[in-house]
Amino acid sequence: xxxxxLPDALLLLPRPFKRALALGADALMCVATVWMAIxxxxxxxxxxxxxxxxxxxxxxxxxxxxxxVFGLYREIFRFSGLPAFATVMKAVAVYGLIFCxxxxxxxxxxxxxSVGILQPVLLFLGVTFSRALVRFWLGGxxxxxxxxxxxxxxxxxxxxxxxxxxxxxxxTSPELVVVGLLDDDDRLHGQVLNGLKILDPAKIxxxxxxxxVTQVFLAIPSASRARRNExxxxxxxxxxxxxARPM
Numbered sequence: 286x287x288x289x290x291l292p293d294a295l296l297l298l299p300r301p302f303k304r305a306l307a308l309g310a311d312a313l314m315c316v317a318t319v320w321m322a323i324x325x326x327x328x329x330x331x332x333x334x335x336x337x338x339x340x341x342x343x344x345x346x347x348x349x350x351x352x353x354v355f356g357l358y359r360e361i362f363r364f365s366g367l368p369a370f371a372t373v374m375k376a377v378a379v380y381g382l383i384f385c386x387x388x389x390x391x392x393x394x395x396x397x398x399s400v401g402i403l404q405p406v407l408l409f410l411g412v413t414f415s416r417a418l419v420r421f422w423l424g425g426x427x428x429x430x431x432x433x434x435x436x437x438x439x440x441x442x443x444x445x446x447x448x449x450x451x452x453x454x455x456x457t458s459p460e461l462v463v464v465g466l467l468d469d470d471d472r473l474h475g476q477v478l479n480g481l482k483i484l485d486p487a488k489i490x491x492x493x494x495x496x497x498v499t500q501v502f503l504a505i506p507s508a509s510r511a512r513r514n515e516x517x518x519x520x521x522x523x524x525x526x527x528x529a530r531p532m
Contacts, residue, residue, distance in 0.1 A: 304358045314411045315344040322404035326397045336395035381405030443504035444468035451504045464496045493523045500526040
C-alpha cells in the first residue's frame with residue numbers, strides 16, 4: 286500500500302476496529318512508560334522482569350477502563366484544541382491517583398515506589414503526543430469527521446484556482462460543509478490545501494460513503510467537454526448530486 290494512502294485507509298476502517306487500534310496503542314503505551322519509569326528510577330537500562338510485568342498489568346487495568354469512561358476512544362481522530370487536551374489530562378489525573386496509591390502509597394514488592402509517580406507523568410505525555418501525532422498525520426482528514434452531522438456535505442472536483450475560490454466562497458455557508466477536494470493530478474493526492482485534503486477521484490464511491498457526501502461541485506473550467514462528461518459519469522456512479530460551480 287502507498288504510504289500516502291494510509292490515512293485514507295485508516296479512516297475507511299470500521300469505527301470499532303479503529304477504536305480497538307487506539308485501545309491497543311494505549312495498552313502498548315502503558316507498557317512502554319512503565320519500562321521507561323523503572324529505567325529512569327534505576328538509572329540504567331534493565332531487562333524485562335516480574336516487576337515490569339506487574340506494573341504493566343496494573344497500568345493497563347487502571348488506565349484503559351478509565352480512558353473508555355472518559356471518552357478517549359469516541360473522538361480518536363478529532364484530537365484538537367484545549368477540550369481534547371483537558372479530557373486527556375482529567376483521565377490521566379484520575380489514573381495517576383489510583384496508580385500512585387497502588388504502587389507508591391501501598392507499594393508492590395519489586396516495583397520502586399517512585400514509579401507510581403513517574404509513570405503517570407510519562408503516560409500523560411505519551412498519550413497526548415500520540416493523539417496529536419495522529420491528528421497531524423491525518424492532516425485535512427480531521428475535517429472529514431467534523432461536527433456538521435446535520436449539514437449536507439460536499440466535495441469539490443478541482444484543486445486549481447477555481448476550486449480554491451469555490452471552497453473559500455462555501456466556507457462560511459451555514460447550509461453546506463466542504464469536506465475535501467478531488468483532483469486528477471495524483472501528485473497532489475494526500476496534500477492539504479487551505480485545510481482541505483486533496484483526494485483521489487478514483488476512490489469517489491468509498492469517499493462518498495465515508496464522508497456522507499450528498500453532492501459534488503465541479504470546478505474544472507479548463508477541462509474539455511469530453512473530460513467533463515467522463516467526470517460526470519464518474520460522479521453519478523457514486524449516486525450523488527452533481528452541481529455546477531456557482532457564478
